[in-house]
Amino acid sequence: MVTKAAEPDISARLGGLRLSVPTLMGSGCYGSGEEYASLVDLAQLGGVVLKSVTRLPRLGNDAPRLVPVASGLLNAIGLQNPGIESYLASDVAKFADRPCAVVGSVAGFSVDDYAFVTERLAARDEIDAIELNISCPNVGTEGETFACDPDLAERATRAARAATAKPLIVKLSPNVTDIAAIARVVEAAGADALAVINTVRGMAIDVDRVKPKLANVSGGLSGAAIRPIAVLAVWEVARAVRIPIVGQGGIETARDALEFVLAGATAVSIGTGNFTDPRVPLAVASGIRTYLAERGIATLAEIVGSANPGFRGAR
Amino acid sequence: MPVLETPPLVHETVVSDRREPFSDIVIIGLYAPKIAREARPGQFVMAVTPSGERVATALGIYEAAGDRISLMLVVVGPRTRELALLERGDRLVLAGPLGNGFQLQALGKNVALIAGGVGLASLLLPAQRLLADGARVHLYYGARTAGALVDAELFEAAGAGVSLATDDGSRGHHGYVTELLAREGRTHETIAACGPSPMLRAVGTLARTLGVRAQVSLEETFACGVGACWGCVVPLERSSAQAPAFPPVAPGETRDYVHARICKEGPVFWSDELRW
Numbered sequence: 001m002v003t004k005a006a007e008p009d010i011s012a013r014l015g016g017l018r019l020s021v022p023t024l025m026g027s028g029c030y031g032s033g034e035e036y037a038s039l040v041d042l043a044q045l046g047g048v049v050l051k052s053v054t055r056l057p058r059l060g061n062d063a064p065r066l067v068p069v070a071s072g073l074l075n076a077i078g079l080q081n082p083g084i085e086s087y088l089a090s091d092v093a094k095f096a097d098r099p100c101a102v103v104g105s106v107a108g109f110s111v112d113d114y115a116f117v118t119e120r121l122a123a124r125d126e127i128d129a130i131e132l133n134i135s136c137p138n139v140g141t142e143g144e145t146f147a148c149d150p151d152l153a154e155r156a157t158r159a160a161r162a163a164t165a166k167p168l169i170v171k172l173s174p175n176v177t178d179i180a181a182i183a184r185v186v187e188a189a190g191a192d193a194l195a196v197i198n199t200v201r202g203m204a205i206d207v208d209r210v211k212p213k214l215a216n217v218s219g220g221l222s223g224a225a226i227r228p229i230a231v232l233a234v235w236e237v238a239r240a241v242r243i244p245i246v247g248q249g250g251i252e253t254a255r256d257a258l259e260f261v262l263a264g265a266t267a268v269s270i271g272t273g274n275f276t277d278p279r280v281p282l283a284v285a286s287g288i289r290t291y292l293a294e295r296g297i298a299t300l301a302e303i304v305g306s307a308n309p310g311f312r313g314a315r
Numbered sequence: 316m317p318v319l320e321t322p323p324l325v326h327e328t329v330v331s332d333r334r335e336p337f338s339d340i341v342i343i344g345l346y347a348p349k350i351a352r353e354a355r356p357g358q359f360v361m362a363v364t365p366s367g368e369r370v371a372t373a374l375g376i377y378e379a380a381g382d383r384i385s386l387m388l389v390v391v392g393p394r395t396r397e398l399a400l401l402e403r404g405d406r407l408v409l410a411g412p413l414g415n416g417f418q419l420q421a422l423g424k425n426v427a428l429i430a431g432g433v434g435l436a437s438l439l440l441p442a443q444r445l446l447a448d449g450a451r452v453h454l455y456y457g458a459r460t461a462g463a464l465v466d467a468e469l470f471e472a473a474g475a476g477v478s479l480a481t482d483d484g485s486r487g488h489h490g491y492v493t494e495l496l497a498r499e500g501r502t503h504e505t506i507a508a509c510g511p512s513p514m515l516r517a518v519g520t521l522a523r524t525l526g527v528r529a530q531v532s533l534e535e536t537f538a539c540g541v542g543a544c545w546g547c548v549v550p551l552e553r554s555s556a557q558a559p560a561f562p563p564v565a566p567g568e569t570r571d572y573v574h575a576r577i578c579k580e581g582p583v584f585w586s587d588e589l590r591w
Contacts, residue, residue, distance in 0.1 A: 029538075029543065030539075031544070032543075035542045056566065057564065057568075059565065059570055066544075067536070068392075071369075077544070077545050080545050252367065275371060276363070277408065278410060
C-alpha cells in the first residue's frame with residue numbers, strides 16, 4: 001500500500017489497543033478471520049473480533065438460523081463454538097500471524113463464566129484484547145440478561161476486568177430502556193471501551209407455513225435496518241461515558257461509518273456489511289481518508305463526537 | 316474511485332449475454348476467465364447485489380467454458396429481481412468459486428442426476444465431466460410446468476439421457492421427478508441431485524429404497540458463503556468425513572449430530588449422512 005505523507009491519520013485507540021485503521025470486523029460475522037483471507041487482504045483491516053467462545057462447547061441452534069429481511073438480516077446462531085479448552089488447543093494458535101489486531105470475544109451464562117473464559121483467553125499472546133459479549137440475544141433469555149440488568153452488567157465486567165490487564169471492550173445490547181445507564185456502570189466497573197450495539201431482537205413468520213422462520217423463533221436483527229437505532233445509541237452513550245466507543249450496526253459505506261464517528265464513536269465495527277460485499281471494510285477505510293483529506297483534517301480523532309454537543313470522551 | 320486491491324477470489328465480471336427461457340428464469344453469461352478456469356463441478360459463487368444494499372446471493376455455477384461462466388436464477392425476491400435485471404455490458408462482482416463440489420469419482424460410471432427447477436444449474440458441469448470420463452449419465456428433471464423445464468437439450472447435447480416431469484402434467488411425467496426413478500427401480504449406481512429441500516429429502520428416501528448412495532447439493536440462504544458466520548448449517552452424522560472438526564459434546568446435549576456449514580463443508584453431502 002502506498003502511503004503519502006499528507007494522508008490523514010485514521011488510526012484509533014481503544015484503551016491500550018491501537019488500530020492502524022478504525023475498522024473492526026464484528027464478532028460472529030468474520031469467523032476467525034482466516035475464512036475471509038481469500039476475499040480480503042486482512043492487513044487492510046483494523047482488526048477482527050473473533051467468534052464468541054464459551055466455557056463449554058455449544059452445538060448452537062437448529063437450522064434455519066438466517067432469514068434475510070428488508071434492509072437486513074435476522075440471525076439466531078446460538079453461540080455455536082467448541083468451548084474454551086478446545087478453542088485454546090486448536091484455534092487460538094491460528095491467530096498468531098494475523099496482519100491486523102485480534103480481539104477475542106467471550107460469552108457466558110454466569111459471572112464466573114466471564115471471569116474464567118476471559119482469564120484463559122486473554123492469557124494467550126495471540127489475543128490483543130477481549131470483547132465481552134454480554135448481549136447475545138439468541139441463547140434464551142440468559143445470554144442477554146447481563147446487558148439488560150445494570151447489576152449483572154457491572155458484575156460481569158468487574159469479573160472480566162479482574163481476569164485480565166489487556167484492553168477490555170464490553171458489547172452492549174440495544175434491547176434496553178436506557179443504554180446510557182448500562183454504559184455508565186460498565187465504565188465504572190473497569191471497561192476500557194464499549195461496543196455499541198449488538199443486534200436488535202426481532203422475528204419473522206412464514207405466512208404460508210404458519211410458523212416462525214427461525215428455528216429459534218426469535219433472532220437478532222442486523223444490517224442497514226438497525227443503523228439509525230445504533231447511531232442514536234452511540235450518541236446517547238457518548239454523552240454518558242468518557243471511554244471510547246466502537247460504533248456498529250448496519251455500516252456499509254464510509255458515510256455510514258462517519259455518522260457513528262460524528263456521534264461519538266472512536267472506531268467502527270462492520271458485521272453484516274461484509275455479507276453485502278466483502279470489500280466494504282476497505283471502501284469504508286478509504287472513504288474515511290477521502291472525507292478527511294477533502295476537508296483538510298489531519299486525523300480521524302479530531303472529528304470523533306463533533307456532531308454531538310454532549311460528547312464527553314477524549315479525542 | 317479509490318483503487319481497491321483485489322484478493323484472489325473476488326472478481327469484477329462483465330455480463331456477456333442474457334436469456335430468459337421462461338418467465339422469471341434468467342441465465343446470465345459472464346466474462347469471468349479465472350472462475351471459468353478454476354470452477355469444479357458443484358461449486359458456487361456469491362454474487363454481490365448490484366445496488367449494494369442487500370446481502371449477496373449464492374448461485375451455483377451453471378456453465379464454465381473458455382472465458383465464460385453462466386449463472387441460472389429464478390426470481391423469488393428482491394435480490395434475485397435485481398440480478399435478473401442485469402444487461403449485457405453490466406458489471407457484476409462475484410466471490411468464488413466457493414465450496415466443495417460433487418465427489419465425481421465416488422459417483423462411479425452409471426449416474427442418475429436429479430434436478431428440481433433451477434437446481435439444474437449445479438448439475439451441468441458434473442454431467443459434462445462424468446460423460447467426458449466415460450460414465451453413463453441420465454438426467455431426471457422436474458419443474459412446476461413445461462415452460463420451466465429449460466435447457467434439457469444442453470444435457471442431451473453432452474450425451475446424457477433425459478426424462479422429464481412436471482407438477483401440472485404439461486410435459487413428461489405428471490408428478491414428482493423422484494417418482495420417475497422409483498418406477499424404474501435400481502438402474503443406476505449412484506444419484507447426484509440438486510433442488511429444493513423437500514425434493515432432496517425425497518431423493519434421500521428414494522436412494523435408501525433403491526439401495527444406492529446419493530450426493531445432494533443443498534440450496535440454502537448463505538450470509539458469508541465462506542464458513543465464517545455459521546448461519547447455513549445442516550445436521551450431519553458425527554461420523555461423516557465432512558463433519559467439521561468439532562470436539563466434545565457439551566454436558567446435557569441431547570442432539571447426537573454436528574452442525575456442518577453448507578457453504579464450507581458442503582454444499583454437496585451424502586444424503587445418508589444428513590440428519591434433517
